[in-house]
Amino acid sequence: MTVDERRAWEIVLAHIEDDLLGGRLKPGDRLPGERALATELGVGRSSVREAIRVLEVLGLVRTNVGSGPTAGAIIVALPGGGMSALMRLQVAAQGFPVADIVKTRLVLETAVAAELADAVLSAALLHPDRRDPDLGRCAQLLDAMDAPGLSEDEFLTLDAAFHLSLAEACGNQVVIATMAGLRSAIEGYVRAGVERLASWPDTSARLRAEHRGILAAIEAADPTGAHDLVHAHISGYYAETRLTPASR
Template sequence: MGEIARKTGAFIPVKTRRAFEEICDQIRGEIQAGNLVPGDRLPSERDLAEQFQVSRSTVREAFRTLEISGVVTLHKGSKGGAVLQRGDNQPITQTMHDLLMLGSISLQDFTEARVCIQKEIIELACERATDEDYDAIEQNIARTSEISLADRLEERTELTIEFYSLLARASKNSAMAILMSAITEPLRDYLRRLGPDRSWNVAESRLKFLGHLRRRDKDAAVAEMVAHMTRLHAFMIGKIES
């Protein structure tokens, strides 16, 4: 038997494409080409199965994939079907959450990243925030104050998430807002599990922060935020280890 030809060099590993992936790509291709736009409705699973010459379950897996990716939403019933969305950041926040749970990101790195993102958001917001933005944030803080710490932990958590969302909106940059949600929403679980931190007044810190923001004092706002984050991080680390 002859020698194995080694000099042929690097063969690329063969990767079999699954049928549903091909379907996803074709649909994404139509989106990229501009033939499909948000609001459009794809043909039904049964129709597409015929068009693609595959079984319904295969189309189904493609639909499911696109749904999880936030590209379409699926509606039952007559006039239902797969409707193209404008996109959704849920997949991003979900993945971020998974990465935390799976230990691929440490809480340390996560917190640091939050600080980084918020520094930039604050910088943008200081330039662009409108009075409406400030008022919305102020209302959010007011509602946070109203809610007692003991009960209504759920609402309090939601208000915290909303606070950061409003701040992100004030940056007037949708991409940064999405990154902000990616780095904020996973907090929900921690806040729920660890309970409230009664050792200091969150609303007070946020009000001070808002004041700096209103004065467009970037550095002071960042400093207040960093202080806030540091305390929160210490609280979380302490809770988790105990």
């Protein structure tokens, strides 16, 4: 008869985590209803709701109203949203300096590019006839960025998608989610930085050329080249928008 000193919603959270670890809950499964969970765990429904709200923000469940098989809280395990919310709010609360966000992005994305080039190299040895399939989407995005009359907002959206597509081609879920979070955390700063550019057409053209260069280095199975090009691309852009000096 020990007293459970945890708060009620922590009990609910721990119970659900335990079910996940024990395999009693898998992606695609539905959580018990809020009322059922409340009575089962001996807590109030509001406490259950607080726990589910946390899971929802962290990207673990998706809630739907109504009835039928799609209703209720469903395990989805999509880390992107949670990582974005976490990093965005931490930047807002000054827990994450913008400069650190940029540096981390630099580390991760250079590693991603180098690993992609390595993968191309390995694939070429095993299947000399086949072209890497995952890089197709990256190329498509670059083509889309060449469309004339693109607004700055549209360009930046495609730019973000391209960088994310590199991580996706790499296939590492953690890196994908982290990159998405890092990007969304500094989204506002990036868009504000465009205003300070001397010439948007010039910068846009340079960015597109650098993107092509990065993709070319990857497809040429040149890890160090891809690494260095990404490094120059990212640090150069942030230097140009004067993001880092005024950051924090």
